[in-house]
Amino acid sequence: MANTDGLTAINACVIIPTYNNAKTLSRVLDGVLAKTSHVIVVNDGSTDATGGILSQYPTVIRIDLPSNQGKGSALREGFQEAVARHYDYAITLDSDGQHFPDDIPAFVDEIAENGMALLIGDRNMNQEGIPGKSSFGNRFSNFWFRFETGIALSDTQSGFRLYPLKEIRDIRFYTKKFEFEIEVIVKAAWRGIPIRNVPIRVLYDPNERVSHFRPFRDFTRISILNTWFVLVTLLYIRPRDYFRTFKEKGFKRFFFEDLLHSEDPPLKKSLSVALGVFVGISPFWGFQTVIVLFLAWILRLNKLIAFAFSNVSIPPLIPFIVYACLEAGTFVLGQPTAASGFNWRQVDTYRPYIQQHLTEYLVGSFVLGTFAAAMGGMLAYLLLNIQSSRRTSL
Structure with missing residues (x-):
């Protein structure tokens, strides 16, 4: 039975x-x-x-x-x-x-x-x-x-x-x-x-x-499926999970729990901040989330912190970032500043100006992104070490 x-x-x-x-x-x-x-x-x-x-x-x-x-x-x-x-x-x-x-x-x-x-x-x-x-x-x-x-x-x-x-x-x-x-x-x-x-x-x-x-046919099907899943993961699943975390905790709680109180050492967290700032300022519009999560995974950094700081290029800051990139590019390349025709208060002047000075914009984006990432990473490292010292002394 x-x-x-x-x-x-x-x-x-x-x-x-x-x-x-x-x-x-x-x-x-x-x-x-x-x-x-x-x-x-x-x-x-x-x-x-x-x-x-x-x-x-x-x-x-x-x-x-x-x-x-x-x-x-x-x-x-x-x-x-x-x-x-x-x-x-x-x-x-x-x-x-x-x-x-x-x-x-x-x-x-x-x-x-x-x-x-x-x-x-x-x-x-x-x-x-x-x-x-x-x-x-x-x-x-x-x-x-x-x-x-x-x-x-x-x-x-x-x-x-x-x-x-x-x-x-x-x-x-x-x-x-x-x-x-x-x-x-x-x-x-x-x-x-x-x-x-x-x-x-x-x-x-x-x-x-x-x-x-069947090794060739079935392995090919599995590879195609995994490729699709990776894209869905990077473009939807990871951002969805991160936004849910932000929504549940709020920025203040996220900052103190996930940035200051996580088990990651200060160096790893500060490098994650630097990566996020660099990708956020660099000219990867539309692909910043995918790129920052992929690089954070490759470099074994804190993905949540990197993603959070990649959002430095939020709409209110975009005009200032674009203008600063253009100015940085013309300075590095030694080109005369062609400020005429660009007004950072008027969005419709961005495209023609950037097209006209694309090289300066691209160079300036990477230069400014590198500088801001270095400053952001060092500041984060300093603050994290101060916070760590205070907790140790208690």
């Missing part, structure tokens, strides 16, 4: 997408059915003996797709069925025999102890028999997932997972192949759904396992 106590406690089912894994399917099903009778199998257009094997398991909910659509499509079909049957969670595992159904209770226990989350099985990628391409692909995926979400995981590619169905059912998904498993965790993280790893075992048996991952 199947032990359903654990999965029933969190109202979960198991979804198994399968495509031409007749060698291992029976063993996987027997192992899962020993844990629960709430099983959904999505036959993704298999052309081997999969259909006949499934007919031997009449208690399993069976979905047959007319043709092979891809793992993402199979999972989405399984999720729809699980939601229709009012399950709260769905545990997914592959049918190629690499996962151990005996690890299912680990997912249930994690939810019971620590609350709702999207859980991903954490495989030991250093054990003997793990293909090198799998280990590399996992590291590659972990890196981009952390960049896109800020969440550090040790395994983002395992197909042994637990999904909170209510929390993800309103998310719009577009991918249908292997890249779906990346799309779902990134978008879930953007929605604020906790993402955690759960230790699991894994078996790679070259005599039984059939992999349908």
